Amino acid sequence: LTSERYSVQRLPFSMVSEEDLASFECIIPGRVITDPEELEVANVDWLRSVRGCSKVLLKPRTTEEVSCILRHCHQRNLAVNPQGGNTGLVGGSVPVFDEIILSTALMNQVISFHDVSGILVCQAGCVLEELNHYVQDRGFIMPLDLGAKGSCHIGGNVATNAGGVRFLRYGSLRGTVLGLEVVLADGTVLDCLTSLRKDNTGYDLKQLFIGSEGTLGVITAVSILCPPRPKAVNVAFLGCPGFAEVLQVFSTCKGMLGEILSAFEFMDAECMQLVGQHLHLTRPVRESPFYVLVETSGSSADHDMEKLDGFLEQALGSGLVTDGTVGTDQSKVQALWALRERITEALSHDGYVFKYDVSIPVERFYDLVTDLRTRLGPRVKHVVGYGHLGDGNLHLNVTAEAFSASLLAALEPYVYTWTAAQQGSVSAEHGLGFKKKDVLGYSKTPAAVQLMWQLKALLDPRGLLNPYKTLPAHL
Ligand code: FAD
Ligand code: MLT
Ligand code: ZN
Incomplete structure (x- = not known):
């Protein structure tokens, strides 16, 4: 077996036999799933870009059951793919070949x-x-x-x-x-x-x-x-005339909101267009090249509002922000958050999505997006930038009608070398999974990668747990 798009070879693990299924049935009676419909869902990732062909999904309820399952798999040399909610964005949550899917869906106490x-x-x-x-x-x-x-x-x-x-x-x-x-x-x-x-x-x-x-x-x-639940949560959704202003708004926020600042997110105009087009969410402020979402969380509504008002006055008065709206009640707060949180969903309706998730110095944040727009030209639908600006984490996404190898070649390794040149991280928060395992070397030294392999060999000498994921081929 070889996965065509990624040219990966199946490692010599055993295949699940009728006897294995019978053993699993003894460990977790009635929770050994072989129904093709249920397996179809568990074999495909959220982005629908990676698909395995596992024939069995196991649903333990207890740690003891997980232990018995893994002991059996270890004895039989069977590979296992742990799966949670299957929302991962790098193809780590689904099998590559026929790995057994071990789901935590019933471990919910x-x-x-x-x-x-x-x-x-x-x-x-x-x-x-x-x-x-x-x-x-x-x-x-x-x-x-x-x-x-x-x-x-x-x-x-x-x-x-x-x-x-x-x-x-x-x-x-x-x-x-x-x-x-x-x-x-x-x-x-x-x-x-x-x-x-x-x-x-x-x-x-x-x-x-x-x-x-x-x-x-x-x-x-x-x-x-868990931190205490804040008594007051406010969200300001602001339009900015340029990226330099976005950065200045961030500095102003940190200075004026200090300890009550709880989120600073950003999105560009194309993101706003996509959440409007695909999810019918309406833009709450006048059209701008960039938008930022500022959240405050604190213990005193009056005190927080006073601070937020001071910040807004300063930001609007100095032209850093051209328009803004504030949500204080739960429904408006949620509606403003949806504009930012649902970008991922909107992009998935736009076509095939090439996703990048990098840490780079905020000053260079948007240069990567504009660089790519020039580089890719009209063969893509959208090149968008959004993300956790407050954490130096950019989500750079490119949508196209369909997957194309030539487009991939235009994006990679370009995005990775660009990021590495800034001493950035090629995966800030989504991990490496299956899709990005080979780019680890852009952010980690050979000695670090070698030690990772040694740790893997120590903890999982047969390589049964999530094979083909996270670590690149041996040096
Ligand atoms: P899965 O997708 O099922 O698995 C993810 C990886 O963890 C796989 O490699 C899997 O094998 C492994 N795994 C799962 N459970 C276990 C376990 N119990 N033991 C060992 N290994 C396990 N990520 C961010 O960091 N920040 C975001 O803001 C963010 N936003 C997202 C928004 C959307 C709409 C979507 C779809 C994804 C987003 N993600 C984000 C991706 C993120 O990685 C996941 O949403 C989440 O952390 C994965 O949890 P999951 O239970 O779905 O894990
Ligand atoms: C986000 O911040 O919205 C998530 O990490 C998902 C994504 O990158 O699309
Ligand atoms: Zn994110």
């Missing part, structure tokens, strides 16, 4: 929540939005939020080290995740599920699994620190 510390412990398959509702009812929020919240699992978020729109305020999962329970490739349960803020006893093993994209172990439970 909250284990404990402490309403003084705000520490939540839950199974890996809890849906992010459901967790947010759960902790909100108790006066807290999840430290991360992203457009895929309605489907993505917390285990998938941890496995990809997802960033999202709260990163600016609450930081990386590397800080907010306090503990993990992980099942290793041979079935060993590694219990690092502590709920301690401070713990310097030996190496911090959980960090190995955060962002490891299912290649080092299956995350079965997560302990995570």
Whole structure:
């Protein structure tokens, strides 16, 4: 078997036999799925750009069941593809060939929540939005939020080290995740599920699994620190006349809003056009080349509004912003956020999407977008830039009528060399998965990549967990 578009060869893993299915049926009775319709969904990624041909989907409920499954797979040399909500954007969540799909969909129980510390412990398959509702009812929020919240699992978020729109305020999962329970490739349960803020006893093993994209172990439970629910949330949606002004608005925001600034997102005019065209969302301010979304979260509505008013007066008065609107009630806040959060969805309706997710110095942020518009010309539909400007993370997306190898050749390695020349990251938050595994070397040294392979060999000597993903071919 060879995957045509990517020219990958199937590694010599065993094929799932009737006996294997019978063993799985003993471990998880009634939850061994071989129904072609259900498998079709699990074999295709969210972007519909990577498709595997797995014949079996397993749905364990407990850590013990995951452990028994992996022990069996290890003994039988069967490859496994861990899957959460299948919202990943780099083809890591679906099999490349016939890997067994191990889904966390039924591992959706909250284990404990402490309403003084705000520490939540839950199974890996809890849906992010459901967790947010759960902790909100108790006066807290999840430290991360992203457009895929309605489907993505917390285990998938941890496995990809997802960033999202709260990163600016609450930081990386590397800080907010306090503990993990992980099942290793041979079935060993590694219990690092502590709920301690401070713990310097030996190496911090959980960090190995955060962002490891299912290649080092299956995350079965997560302990995570939730911040208190802000009493006041305001969103300002602003139009800017140029990218230089976008950067000045960011500096002004940091200076004037300081501790209440909770998000700073940006999108260009083409993004706004696409959310209008494909999702029928209406532009809330006059047309501008750029738009920014500024969110404040604080404990006093009057104090926050006073600060926000001061900032808006300054930004409008100095011409940094040409038009703006503010949402204070939940429905307007959500409507303004939808303009930014649903860009991904709008792009998916526009055609084939070439997605790039880079960290580069904000001063050079938009140069990459304009460079590519010139380079690609009329053979593409749109070249758009949006993203988490406050975190230095640009989402650069190109849409075309269909996938084309010549277009891909015009984009890659150009985008990667451009990024590497800025000492940037070729994958800021989505990970490498299947689609980007070969570009790791643009952001990491050969010695670092070598050590990654050594860690993989140590934890998964047979290479059974998410093969063909994350790491490039051996040096
Ligand atoms: P999946 O897609 O199922 O899997 C992702 C990877 O993690 C795969 O390699 C899989 O094998 C592995 N994995 C999943 N569960 C486990 C587990 N329990 N143990 C071990 N490995 C596991 N990402 C961001 O960082 N920021 C964003 O703002 C953002 N916005 C998004 C918006 C949309 C509309 C969409 C579709 C995606 C977005 N993403 C974003 C991509 C992001 O990676 C995912 O949404 C999310 O983190 C993946 O979670 P999931 O449960 O869907 O994982
Ligand atoms: C976002 O910030 O919207 C997500 O990372 C998804 C994307 O890049 O399209
Ligand atoms: Zn993002």
